[in-house]
Amino acid sequence: MGGSLKRSTRFRGHKLGDGLWVIMNDIYTASLSRLIEEFEKLPGIGPKTAERLAFHILKAEPREAMALADAIKDVKNKIKRCEICTGLSEQAVCQICSDPRRDKSLICVVEQPKDVISLEKTGACKWVYHVLGGHIAPLEGIEPGDLTIDKLVERVREGSVKEVIMATNPNMAGDGTALYISSLLRAMGVKITRLARGLPTGSTIEYASGKMLTDAIIGRQELE
């Protein structure tokens, strides 16, 4: 029964017996039940919502349903990493890095592409970014070499950077990562600041409000 129990456990998150699994599959038809299963894998979607979404797709005009499928395909096929900042881009170089109005002498260092979006929403940023791809966490096996730190050092070494703003998350891992990077960059004569004021310790950039982020940007302090 091992294999079938495993399959039925995965199905809609319920521990259904093998017989019931087959019945549910019959009720929904195989493809509808597959769509429900896929929706259930999404964050925040429970079995009822998954079922509702699947029936919505089933009822929708073919063109509308295919537009959703195409949008998912495009996101996976077209989005790559900017070759300068490693942020999200559909071209070799992202829109922010190729914007002539941006001050390229200021680099704001963040952990994830989502953090760029949170900071950009404040409208207070005229700088360019560097996306690390995470934070240093030896206990989770994430070493400095797993992040894009080398690429950042290279950008600073080119010489036109005046200030590096550390906008890693204000928690232990983010602070540790900021300190590690500042120790590498300090010798290169660049000013290093950290977003601080207004951001509660232990929080993340992603969930901070626009007002908090704007305060933190304006009130950034030099990292000692």
Ligand SMILES: [Zn+2]
């Ligand atoms: Zn870029």
